[in-house]
Amino acid sequence: xxxLYLDPGSGSFLIQLLIAxxxxxxxxxxxxxxxxKHLLGKKKIKVEANDEDDDEQQPGA
Amino acid sequence: xKTTMNNNxxxxxxxxxxxxxxxxxxxxxxxxxxxIYAEDYTRLMDSGLYAKLVKAGLLISHxxxxxxxxxxxxxxASAFRTLRPxxxxxxxxxxxxxxxxxxDAALTTLSIQKRALKLGMSLKDASAxxxxxHAGKPTLIDTLSFETYQEGEPWVAYRQFCQxxxxxxxxxxxxxxxxxxxxxxxxxxxxxxxxxxLLPMRTRWNLGLATHIHLHAGAQKRxxxxxxxxxxxxxxxxxxxxLGLIESLRSTVRKLVWKPAGTEWADYYAANNxxxxxxxxxxxxxxxxxxxxxAKTVWDLGANSGIFxxxxxETGADVVSSDIDPAAVEVNYRxxxxxxxxxxxxxxxxxxxxxxxxxxxxxxxxSFLQRGPVDATLALALVHHLAISNNxxxxxVAEFFSVCGEWLIVEFVPKSDSQVQKLLRSRTDIxxxxxQPGFEKAFGQWYTIxxxxxxxxxxxxxxxxxxx
Numbered sequence: 001x002x003x004l005y006l007d008p009g010s011g012s013f014l015i016q017l018l019i020a021x022x023x024x025x026x027x028x029x030x031x032x033x034x035x036x037k038h039l040l041g042k043k044k045i046k047v048e049a050n051d052e053d054d055d056e057q058q059p060g061a
Numbered sequence: 062x063k064t065t066m067n068n069n070x071x072x073x074x075x076x077x078x079x080x081x082x083x084x085x086x087x088x089x090x091x092x093x094x095x096x097i098y099a100e101d102y103t104r105l106m107d108s109g110l111y112a113k114l115v116k117a118g119l120l121i122s123h124x125x126x127x128x129x130x131x132x133x134x135x136x137x138a139s140a141f142r143t144l145r146p147x148x149x150x151x152x153x154x155x156x157x158x159x160x161x162x163x164x165d166a167a168l169t170t171l172s173i174q175k176r177a178l179k180l181g182m183s184l185k186d187a188s189a190x191x192x193x194x195h196a197g198k199p200t201l202i203d204t205l206s207f208e209t210y211q212e213g214e215p216w217v218a219y220r221q222f223c224q225x226x227x228x229x230x231x232x233x234x235x236x237x238x239x240x241x242x243x244x245x246x247x248x249x250x251x252x253x254x255x256x257x258x259l260l261p262m263r264t265r266w267n268l269g270l271a272t273h274i275h276l277h278a279g280a281q282k283r284x285x286x287x288x289x290x291x292x293x294x295x296x297x298x299x300x301x302x303x304l305g306l307i308e309s310l311r312s313t314v315r316k317l318v319w320k321p322a323g324t325e326w327a328d329y330y331a332a333n334n335x336x337x338x339x340x341x342x343x344x345x346x347x348x349x350x351x352x353x354x355x356a357k358t359v360w361d362l363g364a365n366s367g368i369f370x371x372x373x374x375e376t377g378a379d380v381v382s383s384d385i386d387p388a389a390v391e392v393n394y395r396x397x398x399x400x401x402x403x404x405x406x407x408x409x410x411x412x413x414x415x416x417x418x419x420x421x422x423x424x425x426x427x428s429f430l431q432r433g434p435v436d437a438t439l440a441l442a443l444v445h446h447l448a449i450s451n452n453x454x455x456x457x458v459a460e461f462f463s464v465c466g467e468w469l470i471v472e473f474v475p476k477s478d479s480q481v482q483k484l485l486r487s488r489t490d491i492x493x494x495x496x497q498p499g500f501e502k503a504f505g506q507w508y509t510i511x512x513x514x515x516x517x518x519x520x521x522x523x524x525x526x527x528x529x
Contacts, residue, residue, distance in 0.1 A: 005078055006186055010292035011280035012220035017293070019272045019309060020215070020302035 071135060073424040078186070080205040084135040092123065093134045094142040098205055101182075102142065105207050110180040114201070119173050121195060121202045122147045147195075149202060150358075150379045150406070154426055155189040155225065156244040157383075157408040157416060159390040160233050160319040161398075162199070163241065166192040167226035169199040171311045174216070178304060183210040187222035189250070190426070196403040213297035216306060220281075223273050224250025227314060231274060232256055234317040235264050238387045241409070248420050253278035269313025321388040329366060329392040342517040343441065344372050347470055350512060350525045351376040354468050356437035362412055362465070363443035367393040367405060373439065374404045381435075383410035412443075412461075413451050430464055437468035441523075444500075445474045449484045449492055455503035463507040469526045473500045477520055497522065 029036065072083040072090075080098035084091055094102050105111050114120035123144040126132040134140030155163055166189055174184045184206050191203040216222075225244075228251040232240040236259055243251045257278040264270040284292050320326065347369050351359065359378040361370040366389050370382035382405055384390050393407035410416065415429035440462060447453045453461075462469050474481055476495060494503070501510065508526035515522055 005080075006217055006221060008215070008217045008289060009220045009281055010284040010287045010289045011282070012223075012277065013215050013289055014284060014292050015272070015277045015280040016215045016219045016306055017296055017298055017302075018276075020298055020306040022272075022305075025305075 073420075073422065074190070074426065075203075076421070078203075078205060082135070086133075086135070090146060090148060091132055091135070092144040092146055092204060093136065093140050094144060094205065095139045096141045097139075099141040101208050102205070104182060104209055105204070108180045108182065110177060110182055110207070111204075113176060113180070114173060117176075118196075118198050119169060119176070119201060121149070121193075121200055121204065123204060144204065146202070146204065149193045149195045149200075150404070151381050152193060152427070152432060153381075153406060153408055154244075154416065155229070156242055157410060157429075158241070159387055159394050159407065159409055160230070160238060160241070161391050161394050162194070162407070163189070163226065163230055163233075164314060164317065166199040167222075167230060167314045168311065169201070170222065170226065171307055171314070173201055175304070175307055177207055178210060178300065178307070181210050182207045183214075183216065184208075184218050187218035187225060189225040189244070194406050197397050197401060197405070210300075212300060215298045216303060219306070220253075220277075221250060222310065223253060223277060226250075227270075227273055227310065228253060228256035230314060230317050231264065231270055232259055234319045235261055235270075238319060238321070241387070245416070245419065248425065253281060267313075267316075269309060269316070273310065273313060319391075326392065326395075329388060337518065339516050339519040339521065343472070343523060344369065346514055346516075346523050347439065347441070348372045348376055350470055351378065351437060354437060354525075356435075356468060358435040358466075359437050359439060360433065360435050360465055361439040361441075362410075363440065363446065364393070364407075365389045367396065367407060369439055369441055370405055370407075371402075373437075374402065378436070379404045381406050381408060383408045383412075385409070385411045412447065413453070433465055435466040437470065438462050438466040440469065440471040442472055442474060442480070444471060445478075445481045445484060445495075448495055449481065455494060455500055456506055459504040459507040463528050467528050469508060469524075469528070471504070471524050471526065472516070473497055473522045473524065475520050 070085050072085065075083040079095065080101070081092055081094045084093060111120065115122045123146040124130060126143045132143035132145055134143045155166070158166065169192060170184070170187050177183055185208040186203075186206055191201055191206060192199050193202045194200070195202070229241055229244055232243070232251065240259070253274055257275045260270065260274065265275055351373055356373070356376070356378050359370070359373040359380045361367065361373060361380055361382045364370050364382040364384050365386070367382040370380045373380045382393055384393070387409050390407045390409045396402070397405055397407060410429060418424065418428040418431060419426045444455075444458055447458050448455055462471065475497060476482070476485070504510070504524070504526060508528055510524055510526050512525035513522060
């Protein structure tokens with residue numbers, strides 16, 4: 001177990017496990033949305049650029 | 062305001078984290094990194110995370126003992142390294158920020174966490190006080206906020222992020238902008254059960270707020286007496302899931318917006334571009350006088366959206382531009398962002414009740430006045446608000462300004478002016494001393510008048526004064 005100096009809160013730990021599972025799932029679906037649609041026979045796979053490259057963008061800028 | 066260790070005053074803002082602390086020696090600010098934090102600090106520097114974050118303007122840079130210099134630690138027994146961090150022009154607090162400033166500080170924190178996770182580290186705290194506006198942009202100033210990421214571990218600072226950022230932002234956006242002031246009462250952020258109770262019902266339909274605030278508050282209550290390890294019962298959180306959590310927080314914060322009721326931002330921008338002969342003359346006088354006294358630090362009090370603050374910046378000063386109106390401050394901050402201005406910090410401040418010293422021992426966060434004095438104070442179209450709307454006698458107004466700084470540029474607006482007439486319309490005129498001779502006499506108790514000039518095309522006067 002790592003040393004913690006902040007009390008993470010038991011409820012806060014549990015709720016993020018729950019949210020993260022949902023969020024992780026929706027991101028996985030989101031990232032592969034075009035593939036999902038393709039599987040459903042709706043559209044061709046289209047390569048889309050990310051709307052924002054978070055890595056290079058500074059939020060305050 | 063400081064405690065002492067081996068004659069080196071340790072700053073009272075940095076005592077909670079055992080990883081290290083800030084101290085002053087011979088007027089220079091240092092940060093001691095403790096041995097207990099050696100491994101994490103080494104990883105921060107060696108993984109490239111430090112360089113990457115500093116380059117992106119997300120983390121304050123520092124010089125390390127050994128970079129051609131030797132910094133003595135404050136407490137050699139516990140010290141691993143001694144750093145000299147780059148200085149921030151003015152330390153401000155989240156209850157002094159506009160909506161956009163708090164939102165950008167939140168997004169900066171998440172952006173840092175995302176980059177840290179990519180390089181095997183994680184933020185061990187997410188305090189809004191660790192973010193400061195440096196050269197116009199929100200920047201993490203606590204170099205010791207990182208720890209090595211342990212696969213399977215949830216985000217230890219998640220609760221703090223929700224309390225310091227998400228809850229106040231949601232309350233400001235969905236309930237009332239003035240609820241930012243809750244941060245002044247709750248130094249570790251707005252308690253989530255309080256935020257949940259105050260937020261309107263419709264926020265329960267917002268997936269982000271429903272989970273991160275409402276459900277989160279419920280879970281805290283339910284598991285209040287349960288140990289973390291017991292509540293988890295061995296459950297792990299995969300890294301993808303953790304990144305999903307960060308992304309969910311980011312999208313929830315990004316979607317929060319605030320606009321003053323009944324106004325359009327355009328109206329504020331239009332007022333900002335307002336110009337007439339009197340206004341232009343005032344700008345010239347302020348610019349000339351500030352250049353003459355070579356003021357390096359300026360507080361523009363009652364700055365509205367910062368027109369005269371920008372005149373001050375042009376003369377080479379670092380300027381804090383404060384106003385009581387959160388919308389004016391928001392416009393001011395948007396202008397800073399648009400123009401990438403580096404020397405102007407807009408802040409929300411009520412001069413009749415400026416930020417007090419708060420926190421542990423009343424020493425953790427300085428009062429507004431403790432963060433001065435400055436070279437020059439600007440008080441333009443302000444005195445009538447303090448004297449007439451707030452009943453502050455003129456000598457007390459002068460005394461307050463004299464605490465703020467050495468020089469004062471102040472405008473006297475006579476009773477005959479339409480703006481003062483507006484203030485007097487709703488009340489009895491009990492202000493017999495509010496005349497130009499009365500003004501000069503009151504301010505003369507505290508100041509020597511160096512320059513005075515009638516403002517063209519108006520009945521107003523502008524003064525340059527020096528503290529006695």
